[in-house]
Amino acid sequence: MQSIYLWPDNPALSLFVVFLVSMLFLWAARDPMLKLLRGLGKNLETGFQSIAHWCASTAEQLKKHSREALLAAGELELHGKLERELGRVDMSFSQKVGQYSGMHRKLDDLLEHLSADYQSCGDSPPEVPGWSGAVETVAAIPTSMDSNVNKVLEGIQASMRDSEKKALKIYRDDTAKRHKILNSMRPDWKTVRTLMSRMQQSVARTLETTTKIDRYIDEYAAVVKERESELRVASYSAFKPFFISVLVLVVAMGGAYINFQLIALPMSELVPAGSRIGGFPVSMVSALVIVLMEAAVGIFLMDMLGITDLFPKLGSVSHSRRRIILGISLAGLFFLASVESSLAILREQIVEADATLKLALAGPDGEVIGRPTHSSIPVIGQAVLGFVLPWILAMVAIPLEMFLDSGRHVVAQLGILTLNILGYTMVILAHAAGYLTTLLPSIYDVYVAIPLRIERMLRRSDNSDYETEERRLNDAEVAQ
Amino acid sequence: MKRAWQALLVLALIAIALGCSSDRRYDQAIGILIDTSGTYADQKAETVRVIKREVLPNMVPGDTLIVIRIDSESYDKDNVEALLTLDNRPSYANAQKLALARQLDKFASEKGGSSHTDIPGAIMLASEYLGEIGSGSRVLLIFSDMEEDLPKGTSRDFAEDELEGTHVVAMNVKRLKHDSADPIGFRARLASWEKRVMKAGALDWRTFMDAAKLPDYLSEIR
Known part of the structure; x- marks a missing residue:
């Protein structure tokens, strides 16, 4: 600071002289300096605006690329999921279909066996001999006093009882046999039930898988058709x-x-x-x-x-x-x-x-x-x-793949954010530069106000058209 | 086109990796000079103990150690007590260290002292050996009272590059009787040694009273 003092012993006077000289110099160079300041402000404003535009367009481009990449990644992931699910279904179906023929044959055999058993255990009461009606009629004849007749009748009665006993025995034996057959049918019924429940499970699993595939197909269709709405979900999930x-x-x-x-x-x-x-x-x-x-x-x-x-x-x-x-x-x-x-x-x-x-x-x-x-x-x-x-x-390959896949989306998002912030900053700076374009000439005029005022006073006395000239100058300044 | 860029990137990475490798050597050559003159002969056992505790365990495969005795005529090949370069295999290197320790124990148990102290002769001999080894770092550890006492007719002048690229450390410098009476003289003696070794091209001059600081210093200059 002391280097600019003309008289180091008297800094106030030195500063005053420097001020005066600079004021006179700046007054003399007023027109080119004002042009320079306005040009500088305008150039700065234009430059900042250009950078802001570039940031906005680049961010938009990056966003577009990122959106495409994100959608492609989403499509690819869904495609992979679908493929995996279809593969699993295919494998499961082939396995089940292979098993199904065997299971069906087993079930047929069992049902045939059961049908035969059922047939054989039909309830058939023993046939009463054809002559039993005649015997009953004879047996119903009232007892006579004739001992021979009585003997005959008693014989008929005894043979009647014997045949009844025999028929009852045969019936009981048949019933016992039927019970035995029915008893042997129980495990077969159980097996049939198990087979049926297995079939039910297989069907349920298949239904579940097909439901899943349906959902993936829906998502896939949504990604393909309604890209915009699904994008939000996809971009949110890239960070996780x-x-x-x-x-x-x-x-x-x-x-x-x-x-x-x-x-x-x-x-x-x-x-x-x-x-x-x-x-x-x-x-x-x-x-x-x-x-x-x-x-x-x-x-x-x-x-x-x-x-x-x-x-x-x-x-x-x-x-x-x-x-x-x-x-x-x-x-x-x-x-x-x-x-x-x-x-x-x-x-x-x-x-x-x-x-x-x-x-x-x-x-x-x-x-x-x-x-x-x-x-x-x-x-x-x-x-x-x-x-x-x-x-x-x-x-480590698993998280590495996840990192590589999601990393590029996250980096793209960060890039967009940075570009947006830079763009907004440039817009603010452009506004500031525009403001300075009007502010700096005024400050300049304040600094050289004294010689400027004197100049104008002198011009007024010399030139009757001073006011016209001043207006012209002011208009020119505003136009500039 | 994309593949061409990728190939270029890979080539650039390989070039960087190759660029990282240098011909610099990282092995260390340690020259130890042990004063056996009358005034320092009583420190022999302590010196060997310091070498065994602070120097040997911290040497790594590839390092070299040379032990030179300072006596009346130190610039003599017979003054080399031990010269050892550690094997690349750590287990062999350990065996070598144990053998050297036994050799040093034997040296410590030897009685008698020399009448004169030819320190510069030992330094010159050590610098020749160290220069020949050409290790990545070279250090001279001088266990002495640093009181030079050359026999008549002996001349010892260092060449300007005698100790070029060598760190010089004065270890466990014993104070003599007259040093206790005149510490300034003792310091002046050390200062003159510093001046002398620096003039001979040494990288630096250090004095350590505490031997425990030695391992850190050696790894620092490696």
């Missing part, structure tokens, strides 16, 4: 899988870190411990590679199981080849898990050897430090962890 996948991925990364720590030290026994790649020991890099390989094998495994679809080309591979790749992936993962488990055991041995070495190097004072504890629990724990963690890590 995104945050869940991020959460699961963070947890998985924690697991991967533990996994890495478990094998980093023992890897130094397998690879040159002194060498480095990019500043990191080779042992660490190889441990990292193993962990990443586990994740990669997991991705293949999940793709082959049909849970994820990270490699679309693998989806078109034939069923037999799929099984081969699945087998290789499983074998690879098992191999890596076994390697990691053995490395975890080796790690414990190295740690123990290190502790023993330090103790030996410390000399007699080392006794104070204490000897390492000998327990098999850490070894078992590390071996189990080493074996289990790769399998858990293999599942």
Whole structure:
């Protein structure tokens, strides 16, 4: 500040002189300066407006792209669900249809058997002999005094009773036989009932599946026909899988870190411990590679199981080849898990050897430090962890796919939001620039008010048309 | 077109990954100079103890250790007590460390002291070895009272690049009788050593009284 003082001992006078000189200079340069200020304000306003327009159009474009991508993703998901459901129905139907013929044959056999049994257990009372009516008539003749007649009658009566007894016995025997047959029919009825209930369940399940398919078809049709209304639901649901996948991925990364720590030290026994790649020991890099390989094998495994679809080309591979790749992936993962488990055991041995070495190097004072504890629990724990963690890590493919799918929609939404905020800010700045276009010339005139007033007074005295001139100047200023 | 961009991206990533790898070496060469002159001979056992507790356990596979005795004529190959480069396998390296510890114990148990103290001779010998190893980082640990006492007719001048790229640490500098009476003189002696080693191209000069600080320092300069 002091550098601008003409007389450092007298700052007030210096500042006054600077003020006067600047005022005179600005008065002299008033016309070009006003043009400059107005031009600057207008240019700024136009520039900000252009940026705001660009932001709005880009945001709109991004929104359109995002909407298309979202709808495509929704369609694809529904398509996949439909395919899966139809596949399940197909499999279930083929299975059930295969079983149905057998079940039906069994049911037919049973019904035939039951019908025959039913026929055979029909109630048929024993036939009364044809001559029984005659006998009854003879038996009904009143008793006479003739002993011969009496004998004959008594004989007829006795034979009558005998035949009645015989008929009753035959009837009872038949009834007992029928009861026996009916009793043997009970399990058959039970079997029929079971078969019927199974058929009912199958039908119910099929109905349930078809209802599901109906719903998916409805949704699919809604997405295809009423894209706009469904979009809101779809865009809302993009955030949920995104945050869940991020959460699961963070947890998985924690697991991967533990996994890495478990094998980093023992890897130094397998690879040159002194060498480095990019500043990191080779042992660490190889441990990292193993962990990443586990994740990669997991991705293949999940793709082959049909849970994820990270490699679309693998989806078109034939069923037999799929099984081969699945087998290789499983074998690879098992191999890596076994390697990691053995490395975890080796790690414990190295740690123990290190502790023993330090103790030996410390000399007699080392006794104070204490000897390492000998327990098999850490070894078992590390071996189990080493074996289990790769399998858990293999599942990272699921949240990874979710993250990739939902991430682009979320990023697009964030991009749209940022562009909108930027656009609004630019609009505000354009307004401010427009306001400054009118404000700055006025401030300028205030600063040079004294010489300006003097100039106008002098002009008034010199020129009778001063007012006309001033009006003209003012009009020109307004027009500008 | 999209595939071409993807291929380009992958190539760029590979190029970045390759760019990250450098030829820089991360192994460390540690030269230890142990004063065996009369005034410092009583510190031999303590020196060996410090090496065993603070230096050896923190050495990693690939590191090199050279132990040189400071006596009347230190610029002699016979003064090298031990020279060891740790194997790449940690288990072998541990065995090597144990063997070296036994060797150092034997050295500590040897009686007698030299009549003169040829510190610069030992530094020159060590710098030759360290230069030959060409490790990523080089450090000289001098266990001495830093009182130079050359025999008559011996001349020791450092070359300008004698200690280039080497960190020099004066460890456990013993105060002599006259140092207690004149601490300024003691400090001036250390300052003159600092000046001398820095002039010979050393990266830095440090003095440690507390040996426990050594592991952190060694890992810091690695």
